[in-house]
Amino acid sequence: MTAQLSVIVPVYNESETLPQFHSRVMAVLDALNMPADLLYVDDGSDDGSSDWLDAQQVADARVAVLRLSRNFGKEAAMSAGFDYASGDAVVVIDADLQDPPELIPTLIEHWRAGFDVVYATRESRQGESWFKRQSAALFYRLMDRLSDVPIPRDTGDFRLLSRRAVDALAKLREQHRYMKGLYAWIGYPQKAVPYAREARASGRSKWSYWRLWNLALEGITSFSAAPLKLATWLGLFTSVIAFAYGLFFLLRTLFFGNPVPGYPSLMVVILFLGGVQLVCLGIIGEYLARTYNESKARQLYFVMDYRPGGKMRPRQAVPEQGSADGGSLHNVSGQ
Numbered sequence: 001m002t003a004q005l006s007v008i009v010p011v012y013n014e015s016e017t018l019p020q021f022h023s024r025v026m027a028v029l030d031a032l033n034m035p036a037d038l039l040y041v042d043d044g045s046d047d048g049s050s051d052w053l054d055a056q057q058v059a060d061a062r063v064a065v066l067r068l069s070r071n072f073g074k075e076a077a078m079s080a081g082f083d084y085a086s087g088d089a090v091v092v093i094d095a096d097l098q099d100p101p102e103l104i105p106t107l108i109e110h111w112r113a114g115f116d117v118v119y120a121t122r123e124s125r126q127g128e129s130w131f132k133r134q135s136a137a138l139f140y141r142l143m144d145r146l147s148d149v150p151i152p153r154d155t156g157d158f159r160l161l162s163r164r165a166v167d168a169l170a171k172l173r174e175q176h177r178y179m180k181g182l183y184a185w186i187g188y189p190q191k192a193v194p195y196a197r198e199a200r201a202s203g204r205s206k207w208s209y210w211r212l213w214n215l216a217l218e219g220i221t222s223f224s225a226a227p228l229k230l231a232t233w234l235g236l237f238t239s240v241i242a243f244a245y246g247l248f249f250l251l252r253t254l255f256f257g258n259p260v261p262g263y264p265s266l267m268v269v270i271l272f273l274g275g276v277q278l279v280c281l282g283i284i285g286e287y288l289a290r291t292y293n294e295s296k297a298r299q300l301y302f303v304m305d306y307r308p309g310g311k312m313r314p315r316q317a318v319p320e321q322g323s324a325d326g327g328s329l330h331n332v333s334g335q
Helices: 020-029 050-060 076-082 101-112 130-146 164-171 179-185 207-225 226-256 263-296
Strands: 004-012 036-042 063-067 089-092 117-125 153-163 190-197 305-309 317-319 329-331
Touching: 004 076, 020 036, 020 101, 036 050, 036 076, 050 063, 050 089, 063 076, 076 089, 076 164, 076 179, 089 101, 089 164, 101 117, 101 153, 101 190, 101 305, 130 179, 153 164, 153 179, 164 179, 226 263
Parallel strands: 004 036, 004 089, 036 063, 117 190
Antiparallel strands: 063 305, 089 153, 117 153, 317 329
């Protein structure tokens, strides 16, 4: 059987860039020497993107549209795409054209050479502020140091995965999803492909600094217990300092008497110890909140509508999201 490619595109309010993106990605698929389909995952768009996607699905049998019941976030939208993609190789790419679709043939070449995960690594980042570039570089290097598994630096979600890599991801149904870490966690042979990231074709990024900060917390708490260890060592360090400080005052009182203690030094000690305690409680709270959310075992997403392309290979089963082991299957017909 001829190998087939599936391209997953998570979409959230990208009506300004979708026409140009669609034109470029379809030109790439037309030039491939293998059958391919395009799966748009509409993550609750409300700017007209849904209507445009429906029109493309009717016009081209290679286009499928998976519409989620609301905006669940990019990580959940990508997971939904992996659940429904049927190709032997699966590419995930954003619709903002910062990641060039023209790189897909290169990813396919490395996949044919035997790599299960072929990820695109950014050599440069055009159209982004100095602060965003530097903070992103710092975060990737911090994750590399803290993570229990090596996570490639300067690498986003643009990549190709083999069928067995996609099936492995489908078994990971955790609620707090940091996909870049999950790609690395499943293992299998992986290959980096360097490229220059372009500026957005139009519109504004949906990733505010607040959302990026929350994503960074997801990454750190999902793949490292280092903050908890830091809280332990910080508490131990402050205890030692407090003990030494108390011993100093005891000896000074025994040998030199007890002068009236200074109010500023007392307030500094109280505020310092109180701040350390609050920081440690906050770190523990972040992990506890994630444990609480995982214990509820909610589904990652709900599908409002699924319109497969006429040339898509049928896939009869996707992971049961609410199952205890995350790996049982159910039929997708009637979704």
